[in-house]
Amino acid sequence: MGGTSGKGIAGQEEFGMRPRGFSTPLGKTFHLLISYSPFPFEQGWNRSNQYPEDCAMRNVIYVVPAPGENSLRFVRALRGLDSVRMLGIVNRRPGGIDPATAANYDHIVQVDDCMNVDQVTDVVRGFEKLYGKTHRITSALEQIQPQVAEVRARTGVEGMQPDAVARFTDKSVMKSALEKAGLPCARHTAARSPAEANAFVKKIGLPVVMKPPVGAGCRDTYLVANDDELADTLRETQPSADRPLQIEEFISGQENSFETITVNGKVHLKSVTRYYPGPLDAVRNPWIQYTIVFPKEVDEPGNRDILEVGTQAVEKLGMGSGYTHMEWFKTADGRTVISEVAARPPGVHIVPMMNYAYEQDFYRIWARAVVDDAFDGPFERKWACGVAFLRGIGSGWVSHLDGVDQISEAIGDLIVEARLPQPGVPKNSGYEGEGHIILRARDTDTIERALKFLIKTVKVYYRD
């Protein structure tokens, strides 16, 4: 999978890179690429207004403050496509970028702050002076989607523009658009003062959920069940015109996800997972080891509505090309309620589970959508999967684990990926814990039973 059309240039192999084959507009072999050139771009900056000789190369820019293993999987997939020149923008850090990270890019530039639109725009313009027009600018990171869209707008690069991205990042804009399209979501408001907040709560009643309109990972998210909690939360969050507070009717039900691969606004692949429990419950109950079931059948009767309304939501909110990741509820009385939808790949190991379940490379499938506006499916979902996030109660550092031998013996044949919490690793404050195990089986029941057994059996202990 994923050949390149690089013609190869002498000198690159010595840096341990596969041949990519292109020269700079200045006509010299491109060893800038491993120099992690400081911003601005060493020589070459402003010195050429020629276009690169090899116009067939498509300049794809990936922006992420600190590229970790997850980001690099997306970067490698982009770079694995035909005729892609992989350009990176990352945050400057002491000691620079390690060579193993840099080796994933053709040229990587450090800035003080990737979240700063001016700085990123300057680098994009610099890249354009060196290499010509930008083909795509992208990132899998939720928090940077608005900035990336703004940079696209300023530099005239194709892809989702700020107004469309706001419908996928600002929960208030998103829910208003969903309502307007007649799609089911929680009643909501963006309160600009404590008085507005109180008036809304009076209208819809408690409990409510309060959170920042733009956020991720349950950051500053409060379940408010009574008047005291309401007063406390308003005191803490201080809603104002500058810092509105998203308030939503509390939806009680099973929380799930719905992913799509979409190309130019048309949904091509639909996938569903079930969360046990929902992320907010996992955050509020530190003893819970969170799990996600990735059922074999997408077409289960309980999913019929989300396959329909979820698809409409993605299309009506103005998705471009790539992954979408939605969260939705199934209430006890069988209603389907959309919670939120992001225009980026899912986290929480859903992409790896898609790879295991479909026996495909969903990093590449995403990259094909983003860069080539192409979808190579349909793909057959051959397996059910599940993931358990490993953590325990306590503080400090991981001291040891219990139960690993038992699960290897009882369900070892289902384990396709395991990253066990390592002794000495600091406790993670999030619900994803310090490690995870992914299971795979031919049927969903086996996964459900095995996940329950797994989280009952594996225990993580800490010491201060």
Ligand SMILES: Nc1ncnc2c1ncn2[C@@H]1O[C@H](COP(=O)(O)OP(=O)(O)O)[C@@H](O)[C@H]1O
């Ligand atoms: N209206 C709601 N009703 C019930 N639970 C909610 C509601 N809004 C948020 N939650 C819970 O809080 C979690 C985080 O909220 P969410 O809107 O998904 O923000 P983010 O994931 O961007 O932090 C959700 O996964 C869900 O568990």
Ligand SMILES: [Mg+2]
């Ligand atoms: Mg969410």
